[in-house]
Amino acid sequence: MNYKLPVISALSLTFSCIINFPAWSQELDAADILARIERLEAENLRLKTVIDTLKDEAGIHRIAPSDPTVATEMVSVQQSGYVGISTNYGYEILDHAEKVNQKRILQLKARQNGQLNNVLTLSGQTTVLANYQRSNRDDKFGYLMRHPTFNNQIGDTSSEAVVHSASLATTATLSDSLTAYVEFLYNPEQSFGSGTITSLARNQVQVRKAYLLWGDLNKSPIYAAIGKMDTPFGLNDTVSPFTNSTVWHSFAGLAYGAEVGYLENGLSLRAMAIQGGSQFRAANTPVDGTNVPSRLNNFALDANYTKDIGPRNTVMVGASYLHGSPYCQDYPVFHFNPCEENNPAWSAYGTLHSGPLTLLAEYAQTTEVWPGSSVPDPSNPLSEFAAQKTQSFVFGGRFGFGTKMEDTYRSSLSLEFSSFIAGDSGAPWENQDQWVLGYSKFLAPNINLFSELIHVEGYAPLNFVSGGNFPDGSTWSDRDAQTDVILVGAQAAF
Secondary structure (H helix, E strand, C coil): CCCHHHHHHHHHHHHHHHHCHHHHCCCCCHHHHHHHHHHHHHHHHHHHHHHHHHHHHCCCCCCCCCCHHHHHHHHHHHHCEEEECCHHHHHHHHCCCCCCCCHHHHHHHHHHCCCCCEEEEEEEEEEEEEEEEEECCCCCCCCCCCCCCCCCCCCCEEEEEEEEEEEEEEEEECCCCEEEEEEEEECCCCCCCCCCCCCHHHCCEEEEEEEEEECCCCCCCEEEEEEEEECCCCCCCCCCCCCCCHHHHHHCCEEEEEEEEEEECCEEEEEEEECCEECCECCEECECCECCCCCCCEEEEEEEEEEEEECCEEEEEEEEEECCCCCCCCCCCCCCCCCCCCCCEEEEEEEEEECCEEEEEEEEEEEEECHHHCCCCCCCHHHHCCCCEEEEEEEEEEEEEEEEECCEEEEEEEEEEEEEECCCCCCCCCEEEEEEEEEEEEEECCEEEEEEEEEEEEECCCCCCCCCCCCCCCCCCEEEEEEEEEEEEEEEEC
């Protein structure tokens, strides 16, 4: 039925009446005029009823403005868009110091609390540094936030004003339960490229992480992901504003794989099937005696529990297992070389948050000795040192003060000690210890200014840690080497 015709007829009739009013008003008395008006009102009421009926048949739903549920939904739609930013989320997802291997959990919670209500959320961060370093050994700087080789630091002092890293990421909410994530990283200070930090090989942009994440914590505590991502082994966090602990440098993994997790009521369970061979960081299992990543023959397991123990007080404890750690290589040790057998590792960790105070502790160790931590040549004097299990641990504390900003304080002081134990007692590569005293001041939740004093004892780089790169059979590791660093920097994100 075409409901436009009656409407047009009524409008035409009304218009005609108005135009000819002077002529017929003289011929009609008041009673006739009143009768005509009543007939027009009745016709108008009938037409409105027809129009409302046709709208209902077309599936058009009218919403009462006073309905609170509908009002909330309308506001949500107005606040959503195709592309946007979330500054707090951007800082957290790209921060290298905290929640290191919990980024998928962070994203699930961000979707749950409304931080990711755009189809595409763009994030980015830049970290800049100025520092001065001094060593008691020429060309040997044990500070690990840049690769410790003589390609980058000459003599007994070093200074720089540099971009430590810059990142750009895209988070796509493809459906209620599907999230896509891609992260690009520029990090000349810690790139595996050859040459100095100005060499083209070290000034590349890489896809650091990329994965699809399935999960909706409003519907289920179970989630899953496939792609290139951090492995769920250990905590690997730090209370320092910038410098990662030796546990991170030793055991924090990055690999291809598939993860499934469970998150509910403070309990977090995670399992990840990891691609074999030597992965991007801290995961290595042999594939038919090679490092070709052609099998999913490595895996990691992690479990932790967080409990509220009072207002603003929480305690968390956890443990992890990794089937194939990187400490399986024979002498001489070199990055990404294949292994004869896998060497598992385990980790135990915990944190305490009590008002402005945060305490952190973690211990990680391989279950078997690291073959490359000993020298197999009996004619080499260094062969007297036996192979050892690889260990690393950290403990530290941070105290916040000043204005409270959501889950953190505007300012904080921190102190942290961590150690990497690579060899037998007395060996040149026995250990590398690190102390960090840090100060942090957030200008906003996404802008952090920081300074640190760092003291490092020992020089034990992973490559050729026990020797094998010099003709005379010596090693460049030095347990008596010391490095002191004073550093200032800023990390800003969106």
